[in-house]
Amino acid sequence: MGIRFYDTLTKQKTEFVPLAEGKVGIYVCGVTAYDVCHVGHARSAVVFDVITRYFKYRGYQVTYVKNFTDVDDKIIAKANREGTDIREVSERYIREHNDDMDRLGVSRPSVTPRATENIQGMIRLIGTLLEKGLAYREEGDVYFAVDRFPGYGKLSGRNIDEMMAGARVDVDEKKHNPMDFVLWKGSKPGEPWWDSPWGRGRPGWHIECSVMSQRYLGDTFDIHGGGEDLIFPHHENEIAQSEGASGKPFARYWIHNGFIRVNKEKMSKSLGNFFNLRDALTQYHPEVLRFFILQSHYRSPIDFSEDSLREARAGMERFYETLRKIRDLAGEGEAKAVDPESLSGADREVLEKVNDLPGRFVEAMDDDFNTARAMGYLFELVRLLNGTMADKDFRLTGASRFVLSEARKKIRELGKILGLFLEDPDEYFASDRSRESEKRGLSAAEIEALIEERRRAREEKNWKRADEIRDALAAKNIVLKDGPSGTTWKMG
RNA sequence: GGCGGCAUAGCCAAGUGGCUAAGGCAGCGGUCUGCAAAACCGUUAUUCACCGGUUCGAGUCCGGUUGCCGCCUCCA
Numbered sequence: 001m002g003i004r005f006y007d008t009l010t011k012q013k014t015e016f017v018p019l020a021e022g023k024v025g026i027y028v029c030g031v032t033a034y035d036v037c038h039v040g041h042a043r044s045a046v047v048f049d050v051i052t053r054y055f056k057y058r059g060y061q062v063t064y065v066k067n068f069t070d071v072d073d074k075i076i077a078k079a080n081r082e083g084t085d086i087r088e089v090s091e092r093y094i095r096e097h098n099d100d101m102d103r104l105g106v107s108r109p110s111v112t113p114r115a116t117e118n119i120q121g122m123i124r125l126i127g128t129l130l131e132k133g134l135a136y137r138e139e140g141d142v143y144f145a146v147d148r149f150p151g152y153g154k155l156s157g158r159n160i161d162e163m164m165a166g167a168r169v170d171v172d173e174k175k176h177n178p179m180d181f182v183l184w185k186g187s188k189p190g191e192p193w194w195d196s197p198w199g200r201g202r203p204g205w206h207i208e209c210s211v212m213s214q215r216y217l218g219d220t221f222d223i224h225g226g227g228e229d230l231i232f233p234h235h236e237n238e239i240a241q242s243e244g245a246s247g248k249p250f251a252r253y254w255i256h257n258g259f260i261r262v263n264k265e266k267m268s269k270s271l272g273n274f275f276n277l278r279d280a281l282t283q284y285h286p287e288v289l290r291f292f293i294l295q296s297h298y299r300s301p302i303d304f305s306e307d308s309l310r311e312a313r314a315g316m317e318r319f320y321e322t323l324r325k326i327r328d329l330a331g332e333g334e335a336k337a338v339d340p341e342s343l344s345g346a347d348r349e350v351l352e353k354v355n356d357l358p359g360r361f362v363e364a365m366d367d368d369f370n371t372a373r374a375m376g377y378l379f380e381l382v383r384l385l386n387g388t389m390a391d392k393d394f395r396l397t398g399a400s401r402f403v404l405s406e407a408r409k410k411i412r413e414l415g416k417i418l419g420l421f422l423e424d425p426d427e428y429f430a431s432d433r434s435r436e437s438e439k440r441g442l443s444a445a446e447i448e449a450l451i452e453e454r455r456r457a458r459e460e461k462n463w464k465r466a467d468e469i470r471d472a473l474a475a476k477n478i479v480l481k482d483g484p485s486g487t488t489w490k491m492g
Numbered sequence: 493g494g495c496g497g498c499a500u501a502g503c504c505a506a507g508u509g510g511c512u513a514a515g516g517c518a519g520c521g522g523u524c525u526g527c528a529a530a531a532c533c534g535u536u537a538u539u540c541a542c543c544g545g546u547u548c549g550a551g552u553c554c555g556g557u558u559g560c561c562g563c564c565u566c567c568a
Binding site for chain 2: 004011028029030032037038041043044045047072156158159162226228232233234257259260264266267268270295296297300301302303307308310314315318322325364367368372375377378379380383386387388389392458461463466470474481482483489490492
């Protein structure tokens with residue numbers, strides 16, 4: 001069995017069979033560069049980041065194309081407001097997008113083309129659509145005639161007549177059919193323009209993705225992805241343009257991620273209920289955000305709230321506590337290999353679980369990229385490891401050292417697919433402490449001074465003073481933890 | 493109005509018709525600890541919104557009801 005996932009086009013889980021063996025071409029619609037990214041953009045980026053990483057893990061050679069829309073009404077409006085041009089605006093937000101995504105640990109796609117780099121390709125494609133009678137000119141504009149393309153509506157499961165009945169179709173005198181969409185817009189004064197056979201103008205939104213996917217992946221390619229709000233009209237229109245022009249199938253599989261919600265409502269710019277990704281990254285460790293996203297299936301809606309992020313943080317701590325304990329016992333790096341046959345008892349049990357883990361992880365991920373289930377399996381190993389290390393009979397031997405380091409290696413190897421558990425545990429906790437104390441306006445130095453005072457009190461067995469200090473810190477939500485090598489602390 | 497999705501413990505959440513319904517968070521009892529915290533062990537859904545149906549057998553399939561959400565307009 002190979003990878004199976006839900007295909008929006010057929011509305012069922014299907015086995016993935018690539019166009020060319022061992023290779024996968026994937027196109028994902030990126031952002032329109034007119035503002036900073038919010039947490040919803042992060043979800044889409046993380047989901048497709050993990051999907052492409054997983055394909056690589058399974059041995060595929062992946063070509064991942066994600067575009068930037070750098071010409072659009074909102075960008076033009078912003079540029080006009082600022083007295084600059086669209087290039088400056090889009091450059092700025094593309095840069096910010098890249099910074100944010102880098103911090104989130106999102107790998108850069110193979111290619112990140114921009115709409116304005118592909119205007120000639122769009123003009124050619126529109127020309128083909130006109131020649132084939134699928135598009136028509138009206139004054140300086142060019143429109144796609146949806147009723148000339150028989151498959152229109154197949155992705156979103158609607159037909160033209162039903163949509164006509166819908167109340168909210170935009171009324172545009174120039175359109176022959178209200179559902180027709182613009183391929184090329186004649187430029188108005190103050191708008192950027194390019195020369196075309198139909199006069200000066202700029203492209204419509206949908207055409208760029210048809211051109212860029214074709215350019216980098218071909219007329220027919222494996223997977224097209226994006227947020228579920230793009231199914232209609234954007235992806236529907238892409239199909240109409242691409243298949244209409246080439247006469248060949250467009251994307252063979254479609255993957256759409258669900259939304260992030262706030263109080264059960266979609267997080268969106270228009271509702272104004274969005275959280276900037278940048279702000280979220282100052283409040284939470286990037287891996288906590290990824291953990292939060294990957295704990296649910298990619299198609300389910302997830303609610304962004306302080307509570308759910310706090311839970312994600314607690315879950316991450318569980319992993320890093322375990323990694324820290326392993327480090328304390330087994331040291332850094334890989335331990336000297338031991339013959340598995342010579343192992344017994346707990347060592348053997350752990351190694352068996354460790355060796356089973358990749359298979360179980362793959363089984364979960366092969367099934368529609370079920371990251372939630374995959375993470376459940378990782379937690380099971382963590383519990384077993386903690387139990388083993390906490391056991392009274394645990395002895396650090398060559399065998400246990402080897403087994404622990406194997407476990408860590410496997411957690412890191414699989415974590416890499418998810419973009420989790422990649423930090424040094426001490427660094428993770430240090431950055432968590434500084435982030436959390438900053439959030440609450442507390443100084444790490446002050447806290448550490450009090451801990452030092454408490455250490456001296458404990459040395460003198462002055463439990464009263466020691467507890468006073470701990471209680472005072474606890475009142476500020478600071479939790480102390482006395483261990484063999486001293487006291488550590490964290491924000492609760 | 494049209495189309496689509498979701499409904500699993502206090503909360504989040506997985507669940508591909510068939511042994512005891514993953515996992516996480518929170519809670520409770522215990523072990524550990526000077527006392528704690530963390531960790532571990534035990535415990536927390538005779539039941540999967542509700543009503544019918546198919547089946548030897550359904551959380552899982554079908555029909556209906558209720559509730560929530562999304563798309564139909566720019567949107568990850």
